[in-house]
Amino acid sequence: MKDKISQLLEHALNALKSEGILPEDLAATPAIDNTKDKAHGDFATNIALVSAKAARRNPRELAQLIVDRLPADKAVTQVEIAGPGFINFFISDASSFSVIGDILQKGDAFGKSNIGGGQHIQVEFVSANPTGPLHVGHGRGAAYGATVADLLAAIGYDVQREYYVNDAGRQMNILAASVWLRYLELEGERFTFPSNGYKGEYVLDIARQLQQDAGNRLRHSAETVFTDIPADAPQGGDKETHIDALIERCKKLLGADDYRLVFDLGLNAILDDIRDDLAGFGVHYQEWFSERTLENDVDAAIQLLQDKGCLYEKEGALWFRSTDFGDDKDRVVRRDNGETTYFASDIAYHRNKFERGFDRVINIWGADHHGYIPRVKAALQAMGIDPDRLDVRLVQFAILYRGGERVQMSTRSGSFVTLRELREEVGNDAARFFYVTRKAEQHMDFDLDLAKSESKDNPVYYIQYAHARICSIQRKLEEAGDVVSTEQLIGAVDALNLDEERDLAGLLARYPEVLAQSASQLEPHQLTHYLRELAGQFHTYYNAHKVLVEESAIRDARIALSYAVRQVLKNGLTLLGVSTPSEM
């Protein structure tokens, strides 16, 4: 409908241009808004206000000139000039209700579009270090990333979902050492566990597995392990040098092969757990990209930057001159001990992404990584890749509340709330929905009690309930033995004439643009708010008017409208990863 009005306006504007009233090069394209107030009609445009200056006329006068040149159209029943110069359009009922037939015909495809035009776009999200189970902070990134990816796919992008597995860093060595030390404890060795090691219960589980696989073959006495190891923090030493020394000792005592065995056992166990957790959350990936496979790419990327003259040596280390590309300070890519930095891996990784042919890349990061964006973009630019093709979205952490009290979390101590625990407590539907119901960059309070509640307070249930109610209407209809074909329903919509029905039809007609905007702005919350509104409007209608009335013409029309509402609720909820129960 907006397109139709836009065409009419275009026609009028062109006429004014050829008459010399408006300049030929007028850039303004008419913006068509949905009106907030029904007294203003169904749609409104501010084009007369925007181009008044160029026409050197006052807005109302220009509006009148435009209206005089609007072609007649049977969908438009009335055009008014209002306020400072808005042009309001009133739409015919037949035109308003035609969306119902459109929805019933298109079904699951209603709302989808090809705005993306098949462009290749990658969404990389979660990418948590595989050093422990996912916690509730990762959950928000998972829900947001998965939803954004699905939204983009719905508007015609070719989307690839990727998890970057940090399987090469120091944290992984700490995990391997932690597993081995727990194993030694199981074997009967006694010592103080390093304060910087991973202490979660899951480490013990992996150690048990190790014991089963390897028996006592990997056992060394506590004395050999800890001799000459610098003191840990509680003993007045430094926790970092303590754990690093233990890692080195572990490698030395086990030898490369057995160390790798322990390392991979830990990595795979945790990765399996993460995969399983995310799959259970309805989050699926096309690619699990291993950092370890980047080894050659890192050297190549450093070489590339070297060739471009963007690197220099200082104090034994190799630096990237990122300040040339807008960063605050230069960054080390190779340390004085010869090892490349995490940043170097990331340079290589991002180059790799674009070499795989993605037109656009979206990274979803925790908000604490925001300071990292300028240097990654700087690296891309230095390598000749347009940094605007990378879009980094930050997700703020969610704070959990239970019984009005903040739920405390701390990762290292092992006392965190895992994503799995959250899913078990509130269910996947509520978790998926709640996580994306706020703007990603907004701090969020996650009320566990509300997510669990089965009442209208809980937006997930509220929306699902609207869906279930419509399914119930269908059951009633079928019980009565009445079968109505889709064609029959579509033909019946002329009988609609209530205000509530117009409101519903207006909302339904907005779905495609809500979806398009929600997707292209990477803001799933726009869709959740829309669905809440649609469900509410339906509940109002349902309470005020009976659908299954005696008079079959009206009955069929109302059924058609109800089914259309159900279809849009289903399409929206499905994109959000939320189920659509037919009974509740």
Next chain:
RNA sequence: GCGCCCGUAGCUCAGCUGGAUAGAGCAACGGCCUUCUAAGCCGUGGGUCGUAGGUUCGAGUCCUACCGGGCGCGCCA
């Protein structure tokens, strides 16, 4: 100190990228089940959009400064 994010009703948040009288939901109060699911609906009250300037026909939205909250500023990952 520098950088990024945020500040809208008592609470949790929207506000369609500058439009008409700033909206929902909770919480408070009053109503609605012999009728397709009351997991629902209807009604009432509630605001100096952090503060002060600026840009213009028009600002919650844009620019500047300040106030308040969060995060980040490693040869960590």
